[in-house]
Amino acid sequence: MARDDARRPPATLQDVARDAGVSLATASRTLNGSARRVKEEYRARVLAAAERLNYAPNLQAQAVARGRTNTVGIIVSDITDPYFAQIAGGIIAAAEAGGMGASISVSGRDPEREVQLVSSLRGLRPAGIVLVGSRVTDAAVTARLETQLRDFEAEGGHVVLVTQAGLPFDTIAFDNVEGARALAARLATAGYARAIVLAGPERLMTSRERADGFLEGWAVAKHPADAGPFEDTLDVPVVHSEFTRAGGYEAMGRALADHGRPDLVFAVTDLMAVGAMARLREAGIEPGRDVAVAGFDDIETLRDVTPGLTTVRLPLEQGGIAAVDLILHRTGSQSLMRLPAEVVVRESTPAGVEHE
Amino acid sequence: MARDDARRPPATLQDVARDAGVSLATASRTLNGSARRVKEEYRARVLAAAERLNYAPNLQAQAVARGRTNTVGIIVSDITDPYFAQIAGGIIAAAEAGGMGASISVSGRDPEREVQLVSSLRGLRPAGIVLVGSRVTDAAVTARLETQLRDFEAEGGHVVLVTQAGLPFDTIAFDNVEGARALAARLATAGYARAIVLAGPERLMTSRERADGFLEGWAVAKHPADAGPFEDTLDVPVVHSEFTRAGGYEAMGRALADHGRPDLVFAVTDLMAVGAMARLREAGIEPGRDVAVAGFDDIETLRDVTPGLTTVRLPLEQGGIAAVDLILHRTGSQSLMRLPAEVVVRESTPAGVEHE
DNA sequence: GTGAAAGCGCTAACAG
DNA sequence: CTGTTAGCGCTTTCAC
Numbered sequence: 001m002a003r004d005d006a007r008r009p010p011a012t013l014q015d016v017a018r019d020a021g022v023s024l025a026t027a028s029r030t031l032n033g034s035a036r037r038v039k040e041e042y043r044a045r046v047l048a049a050a051e052r053l054n055y056a057p058n059l060q061a062q063a064v065a066r067g068r069t070n071t072v073g074i075i076v077s078d079i080t081d082p083y084f085a086q087i088a089g090g091i092i093a094a095a096e097a098g099g100m101g102a103s104i105s106v107s108g109r110d111p112e113r114e115v116q117l118v119s120s121l122r123g124l125r126p127a128g129i130v131l132v133g134s135r136v137t138d139a140a141v142t143a144r145l146e147t148q149l150r151d152f153e154a155e156g157g158h159v160v161l162v163t164q165a166g167l168p169f170d171t172i173a174f175d176n177v178e179g180a181r182a183l184a185a186r187l188a189t190a191g192y193a194r195a196i197v198l199a200g201p202e203r204l205m206t207s208r209e210r211a212d213g214f215l216e217g218w219a220v221a222k223h224p225a226d227a228g229p230f231e232d233t234l235d236v237p238v239v240h241s242e243f244t245r246a247g248g249y250e251a252m253g254r255a256l257a258d259h260g261r262p263d264l265v266f267a268v269t270d271l272m273a274v275g276a277m278a279r280l281r282e283a284g285i286e287p288g289r290d291v292a293v294a295g296f297d298d299i300e301t302l303r304d305v306t307p308g309l310t311t312v313r314l315p316l317e318q319g320g321i322a323a324v325d326l327i328l329h330r331t332g333s334q335s336l337m338r339l340p341a342e343v344v345v346r347e348s349t350p351a352g353v354e355h356e
Numbered sequence: 357m358a359r360d361d362a363r364r365p366p367a368t369l370q371d372v373a374r375d376a377g378v379s380l381a382t383a384s385r386t387l388n389g390s391a392r393r394v395k396e397e398y399r400a401r402v403l404a405a406a407e408r409l410n411y412a413p414n415l416q417a418q419a420v421a422r423g424r425t426n427t428v429g430i431i432v433s434d435i436t437d438p439y440f441a442q443i444a445g446g447i448i449a450a451a452e453a454g455g456m457g458a459s460i461s462v463s464g465r466d467p468e469r470e471v472q473l474v475s476s477l478r479g480l481r482p483a484g485i486v487l488v489g490s491r492v493t494d495a496a497v498t499a500r501l502e503t504q505l506r507d508f509e510a511e512g513g514h515v516v517l518v519t520q521a522g523l524p525f526d527t528i529a530f531d532n533v534e535g536a537r538a539l540a541a542r543l544a545t546a547g548y549a550r551a552i553v554l555a556g557p558e559r560l561m562t563s564r565e566r567a568d569g570f571l572e573g574w575a576v577a578k579h580p581a582d583a584g585p586f587e588d589t590l591d592v593p594v595v596h597s598e599f600t601r602a603g604g605y606e607a608m609g610r611a612l613a614d615h616g617r618p619d620l621v622f623a624v625t626d627l628m629a630v631g632a633m634a635r636l637r638e639a640g641i642e643p644g645r646d647v648a649v650a651g652f653d654d655i656e657t658l659r660d661v662t663p664g665l666t667t668v669r670l671p672l673e674q675g676g677i678a679a680v681d682l683i684l685h686r687t688g689s690q691s692l693m694r695l696p697a698e699v700v701v702r703e704s705t706p707a708g709v710e711h712e
Numbered sequence: 713g714t715g716a717a718a719g720c721g722c723t724a725a726c727a728g
Numbered sequence: 729c730t731g732t733t734a735g736c737g738c739t740t741t742c743a744c
Contacts, residue, residue, distance in 0.1 A: 101476075
């Protein structure tokens with residue numbers, strides 16, 4: 001059956017004004033909070049006309065006239081990853097609560113793509129851009145990203161980075177280093193001897209921060225007398241792979257082959273930890289009994305794995321909300337907000353539990 | 357430190373044209389795929405100027421001039437729920453691949469809010485709106501939703517519903533009924549006797565479809581001679597709760613109290629199934645050993661729970677992609693695409709496994 | 713208070 | 729092929 005393709009154009013402000021018998025200006029003023037007030041009689045007529053014509057303001061036109069949209073542009077690495085979904089959820093909710101729309105793009109963890117996305121987002125003239133995800137070690141692409149973001153701010157936009165500090169913009173930073181350090185300290189003193197770290201891609205700062213924090217906390221706890229951590233962490237192997245379940249699985253296999261069975265596996269991500277557990281079982285090693293496993297993030301949908309995964313909880317949604325807050329109430333100066341991490345010990349590291 | 361708040365306005369097409377020494381039209385034509393071609397010399401000059409001025413086209417202005425944006429508006433119930441995240445991921449990826457932006461709103465599972473969101477999305481003049489989530493039984497709010505969507509189409513927009521058929525728009529429907537029916541048949545013949553269903557809110561069609569499909573499949577398998585399923589399903593209790601892990605937990609508790617221990621628990625959602633398993637354990641009943649449990653969706657991050665959850669897999673991402681496809685290549689007539697469901701038997705229903 | 717009119721940045725006839 | 733020009737729908741001075 002052919003669809004009703006009337007293409008009746010949407011009612012415009014013109015239409016409303018004409019229908020109400022007032023000027024364009026008056027209609028505009030009553031239909032959106034202008035500073036000036038309109039006589040009640042006209043107001044009512046305009047409102048009635050708008051209702052009757054089912055008028056919806058053309059946001060694009062408004063944006064063109066005003067020079068900026070009431071929108072926040074979100075860039076995440078992967079919306080399918082619960083870590084990002086949680087943060088994005090916070091951003092979207094806060095944006096809607098603040099009367100703003102949200103547009104979203106996915107970079108697929110590609111830094112180049114991230115730069116591209118910022119560039120095209122700029123065309124949307126959003127009030128702000130929230131860039132969520134790990135920064136990378138590559139200085140060249142970071143420089144290009146910074147240029148794009150600077151340009152956006154020069155145009156009057158507001159940039160907020162969510163994840164870690166380092167670039168000259170407002171940022172919400174999760175305390176990866178301190179969280180990993182605390183986790184390591186807790187587990188080191190609980191009695192585990194040989195640890196191994198399953199890290200993400202080397203270029204990702206988030207992976208580095210977590211791995212380094214862990215190594216540092218581990219070294220300090222094991223050799224409290226020593227000053228520098230470097231000598232002492234040499235005995236904790238670090239294996240790199242992707243930031244996914246599959247990555248954890250793969251890294252665990254490699255780790256077992258290259259370094260034998262450890263007492264404790266620290267995966268820099270819950271997703272990786274779960275992959276690692278699967279790989280361990282496949283090798284006949286039972287996580288939580290034969291070997292301890294810890295992750296990072298405290299992903300909600302992963303809280304039901306067995307054994308319960310020891311991890312570090314991050315206030316992800318809160319981070320998203322805070323980012324929008326910064327956009328809504330922009331201050332004159334660059335601000336940095338550190339969000340705390342909290343160690344959560346569960347049965348995957350039984351010695352840690354007893355050590356409570 | 358005070359921020360560099362120069363507010364240098366972004367370069368406009370005017371600026372580029374002037375800088376390149378060509379007309380506005382020429383600049384416009386080279387900078388965005390117009391049908392017409394531009395002499396190579398001018399082309400180069402314009403491109404260079406654009407590069408030099410760091411020009412980014414004002415998408416709002418383009419939209420105003422063209423009458424429509426190159427955007428798809430997404431409405432989901434909850435981006436934090438992996439079910440929706442997966443679908444949204446498909447939509448966003450497909451949109452970007454098709455050169456479109458994506459704007460996203462979250463309804464929080466509130467049908468009223470959904471209507472509101474469609475209404476304000478209309479203001480964005482997106483090429484299409486993809487409405488993802490269960491339809492509801494409430495006729496009044498459904499009528500209002502339909503009105504909004506019709507208006508949007510009358511204005512030249514394109515509506516795609518993802519989840520189930522029933523409204524007069526293009527839709528991508530997951531085969532909930534058939535999937536649940538197949539699951540029930542498989543498990544009923546595997547030897548389970550007393551079943552119980554943990555359903556979502558009664559008004560949600562998705563919950564109904566899955567519960568009804570299960571009851572039907574169960575009845576047919578148990579009493580193949582009978583024609584009507586109604587008499588025969590009376591012995592399978594249905595308990596309702598929220599569409600979340602907490603909902604599953606709560607419903608399971610109530611089910612145990614009201615109906616005693618079943619042989620098989622079917623939760624209409626993996627999330628609910630996992631909550632139910634937790635509640636069972638708390639009651640000293642071990643899922644997969646003392647009682648069988650099955651879910652629906654085959655959520656990726658839930659594939660690592662123990663025992664492995666028997667469930668029905670839905671091509672979620674594919675559904676999102678198909679929706680965008682419909683927007684990109686709109687046909688004249690209303691189309692309905694049914695996406696198949698696939699039963700996945702794991703250790704949470706051991707009899708089902710053996711029965712392979 | 714109200715309305716006329718000049719933009720906002722871009723597109724798309726239309727004429728050369 | 730190029731340039732001129734009239735819009736797109738809305739905001740916002742600026743007179744009244």
